[in-house]
Amino acid sequence: MAFEIxxxxxxxGGLAALQVVLPALAPDFGLPVVVVQHRGxxxxxxxxxxxxxxxLPLAEPNDKEAIAPGRVYLAxxxxxxxxxxxxxxxxxxxxxxxxxxxxxxxxxxxxxIYQGHVVGVILTxxxxxxARGLAKIKAYGGLCVVEDPAGAESRGMPQAAIAATxxxxxxxxxxxxxxxxxxxxxxxxSSYAS
Amino acid sequence: xxxxxxxxxxxxxxIEIALLLEGLYRVYxxxxxxxxxxxxxxxxxxxMRAEKIATVSAYQDCVLHDDACMERLLVGLSVHVTSxxxxxxxxxxxxxxxxPILRTYPTVRIxxxxxxxxxxxxxxxxxLQEEGLYRKCVIYATxxxxxxxxxxxxxxxxxAAMQEYTGNYMKAGGKHEFSxxxxxxxxxxxxxxxxxxxxxxxxxxxxxxxxxxxxxxILCRNVMIYFNKALQERVHNLxxxxxxxxxxxxxxxxxxxxxxxxxxxxDKLDSRDKLYRKVR
Numbered sequence: 001m002a003f004e005i006x007x008x009x010x011x012x013g014g015l016a017a018l019q020v021v022l023p024a025l026a027p028d029f030g031l032p033v034v035v036v037q038h039r040g041x042x043x044x045x046x047x048x049x050x051x052x053x054x055x056l057p058l059a060e061p062n063d064k065e066a067i068a069p070g071r072v073y074l075a076x077x078x079x080x081x082x083x084x085x086x087x088x089x090x091x092x093x094x095x096x097x098x099x100x101x102x103x104x105x106x107x108x109x110x111x112x113i114y115q116g117h118v119v120g121v122i123l124t125x126x127x128x129x130x131a132r133g134l135a136k137i138k139a140y141g142g143l144c145v146v147e148d149p150a151g152a153e154s155r156g157m158p159q160a161a162i163a164a165t166x167x168x169x170x171x172x173x174x175x176x177x178x179x180x181x182x183x184x185x186x187x188x189x190s191s192y193a194s
Numbered sequence: 195x196x197x198x199x200x201x202x203x204x205x206x207x208x209i210e211i212a213l214l215l216e217g218l219y220r221v222y223x224x225x226x227x228x229x230x231x232x233x234x235x236x237x238x239x240x241x242m243r244a245e246k247i248a249t250v251s252a253y254q255d256c257v258l259h260d261d262a263c264m265e266r267l268l269v270g271l272s273v274h275v276t277s278x279x280x281x282x283x284x285x286x287x288x289x290x291x292x293x294p295i296l297r298t299y300p301t302v303r304i305x306x307x308x309x310x311x312x313x314x315x316x317x318x319x320x321x322l323q324e325e326g327l328y329r330k331c332v333i334y335a336t337x338x339x340x341x342x343x344x345x346x347x348x349x350x351x352x353x354a355a356m357q358e359y360t361g362n363y364m365k366a367g368g369k370h371e372f373s374x375x376x377x378x379x380x381x382x383x384x385x386x387x388x389x390x391x392x393x394x395x396x397x398x399x400x401x402x403x404x405x406x407x408x409x410x411x412i413l414c415r416n417v418m419i420y421f422n423k424a425l426q427e428r429v430h431n432l433x434x435x436x437x438x439x440x441x442x443x444x445x446x447x448x449x450x451x452x453x454x455x456x457x458x459x460x461d462k463l464d465s466r467d468k469l470y471r472k473v474r
Binding site for chain 2: 041060061062063064076078079080083084085086089090091092093094095100105109112113115116140141
């Protein structure tokens, strides 16, 4: 199974977790990485902050921007971020489970488009967002990775995800990026068309 | 269900959605066919859950034969959940860079396209009032849904939101107490009717209706994000045609004029807050 996109969802504790995962991604990481971090409406500088911890270029996508491999995309504050056939789409629909951006919205739209070619990753968080989305990724034949709740800053989101679907890997935070690097290495130059 | 079946199911659903949108257009004249697919799909499935209907085809039957069911779908498809002074820096920049331009005009026509439930219309009315411009302005606030416009016209918002809105108002350069503009009543607040004396709320469909006036300012923020690229281009042309020369155009902060057919016809007033000025 060739993977084409990695989607990551996290909430409470996510900023610290992303500072562990993002710097450890290989500099030649071959897939796009799309991150929903639950964030308040006053978090304009999150992007600049995370870029300091990430060798790959990191940005908040504009509406309808094309999705490019080897880049990290961060869902902008106060919008849902969705995946479409020709790029990103943003939305100001109502928050889902009090969250906008919502992990479920991103994950479900990714599964709709990339079907079995999605890697879904759930990191620390105090709510249950992402569980439904991860189950959908799994139902389409994608790969599900969850941070080990035992070591997570907040275990709610990982536990909810594990309860919602049969996940493929439960890993300590530090092992997640190496795991993704390896997946990616086995799939050189994969693309949606293949 | 296996992954392969799951994928067939999705394909079937996409076909059903295309048929529903075609029917909605041919029966009622509302054209969602060029909307951005991911979000419209979510909203349709959400409405179906609320109506307790299992397949899009069964839902189509309901929508095409029952006006009330159609109106509920229309509301579901047209509500954007926004806030007063959303993106406060936009309003601050508007005060600093657009208000001085508007001062030079004897009268000002503003079109707020896709105003949804009106939060941002009242925000603009407050701003113009504080700048002493409101009396010479007319704000045309339009949306496709009658129900959404009814709410906008009421000017009633939940009290619980006022803390956030007050913060936004202050960051947007507000000059008074935000609470001066509304009266609280139980769990809601009603904004002072004086704020809407120069606001005309009206139905207008960006997809199927044409230009209806010439404006000095057009705000269309976070509306075109629901459209696919072809429809975005059409609406950019409509907006261009509806702006007077040197008129001001405001987009949402994750939207861009870049790559649109009219990109070269505007100068940037502010690149962060997506304010543009028509120059040719």
